[in-house]
Amino acid sequence: SIAILLYLARKFKTPDHWYPSDLQKRARVDEYLSWQHVNIRGKGSKLFLTKVLLPLLTGQPLPPEKLEGITEELNVVLNQFEEKFLQDKPFIAGSEISLADLVALVELMQPVGAGCDLFEDRPKLAEWRRRVEEAVGKQLFQEAHEGILNIKNL
Numbered sequence: 001s002i003a004i005l006l007y008l009a010r011k012f013k014t015p016d017h018w019y020p021s022d023l024q025k026r027a028r029v030d031e032y033l034s035w036q037h038v039n040i041r042g043k044g045s046k047l048f049l050t051k052v053l054l055p056l057l058t059g060q061p062l063p064p065e066k067l068e069g070i071t072e073e074l075n076v077v078l079n080q081f082e083e084k085f086l087q088d089k090p091f092i093a094g095s096e097i098s099l100a101d102l103v104a105l106v107e108l109m110q111p112v113g114a115g116c117d118l119f120e121d122r123p124k125l126a127e128w129r130r131r132v133e134e135a136v137g138k139q140l141f142q143e144a145h146e147g148i149l150n151i152k153n154l
Contacts, residue, residue: 002033002037002103005099005103006019006099009099017093017096017097017098018097018098018099018102019098019099020093020096020098025093025094025098026093028085028092028093028094028098028100029092029093029098029099029100031085032085032092032100032103032104033099033100033103035085036103036104036107039077039080039081040077040078040081040104040107040108041107042077043070043073043074043076043077044074044107044108044110044111045107045110046070046073046074047067047070047071047074047110047111047114047116048110048111048113048114050062050066050067050070051067051070051111051114051115051116052113052114052151071116074111074116074118078118078122078125081104081125082122082124082125085100085104086124086125086128090128090131091128091131091132092104096135097131097132097135097136101128101132101135102132102136104132105129105132105133106144106145108129109145109148109149110148112148112149113145113148113149113150113151114151
């Protein structure tokens with residue numbers, strides 16, 4: 001999916017902020033997009049699968065101690081994300097939204113859909129989410145995530 005996003009950004013000459021031509025900003029976007037596969041995506045998807053999909057398929061809830069371990073793994077990568085990628089910037093690559101921000105928030109919405117409020121005790125993360133939603137458009141953001149946010153209604 002990352003390769004497709006980069007292809008589309010180049011082919012359709014999207015606004016520069018999505019995949020910046022500035023080499024330092026682009027390097028930040030590329031760095032995040034390479035890191036996220038086994039970190040945010042890996043841990044967030046694992047939580048979603050074990051908390052929502054496996055119980056739906058098996059009819060059995062996950063043991064609480066197993067869920068705690070998976071949640072802690074996600075918390076570790078969220079700390080890394082805040083410290084290494086967000087730092088004190090509005091967005092991952094600086095002052096404007098990029099594909100890195102979009103990919104990051106989309107991945108975080110899976111655990112949110114599973115009932116985990118990742119943003120509750122993380123003001124920096126919550127503010128970043130608010131900025132990303134505003135940059136994309138709140139209505140579009142809600143429409144795009146309607147399915148995942150209502151997954152527990154299955």
